[in-house]
Amino acid sequence: MTQMYKVFLRDKVINFVETGSNSTSSDVIFNEPSFREIQTLLKEIDSDDKHIDFNFVSADPEKLFILFYTRMRIMAAAGGVVINENNEALFIFRRGRWDLPKGKIDNEETEEEAALREVTEETGLQKISLGQRLSSTYHVYTIGSEWILKETHWFIMKASIDEKLVPQAEEGITEIKWVAKSALLKMNALVYRSLRDVVKEVEIII
Helix, strand or coil: CCCCEEEEECCEEEEEEECCCCCCCCCEEEECCCHHHHHHHHHHHHHCCCCCEEEEEECCHHHHHHHHHHHCEEEEEEEEEEECCCCCEEEEEECCEEECCEEECCCCCCHHHHHHHHHHHHHCCCCCEEEEECCCEEEEEEECCEEEEEEEEEEEEECCCCCCCCCCHHHCEEEEEEECHHHHHHHHHHECHHHHHHHHHHHHHC
């Protein structure tokens, strides 16, 4: 399988992996779970305070992920990794974590339109050029008793370091800054695990 499917639950990760794949001693493994079993397992994973890595193992992990995806209620979002002329990436500080600008896709919006709008709203940037699409990220959370799968579509974007940055206070954003590649590793502890994969993908491209 060429694509690794991952679903994040807060800072825990659920990997959909092929039977026979190498696992570390810290991985918690579930073999060929049905969708009903997955619903129960999500509750167990959410309450597990000892582990952060979980593997759903299957002879066909892509098929298992598609089953999971098609049975979940999807919340679609979009965002951007904004790069300036110095190859620095733009991060926002929100609720104690360094984050990337993103948000829910409104009705009638395309993924690209939503990503550009969210970046403008959350950072104040006005002159943004849209670049290539990146891998989507997935994470689950609950509304009441229902599990929701949030699918975030990511894009590379370009903007000038000279543009004024204005954090969107009503969204809990208190700081915005450009971050060099060399400083990204130091920020990891305060960056969501799902976003680390997005940033790594950008680092390879730029």
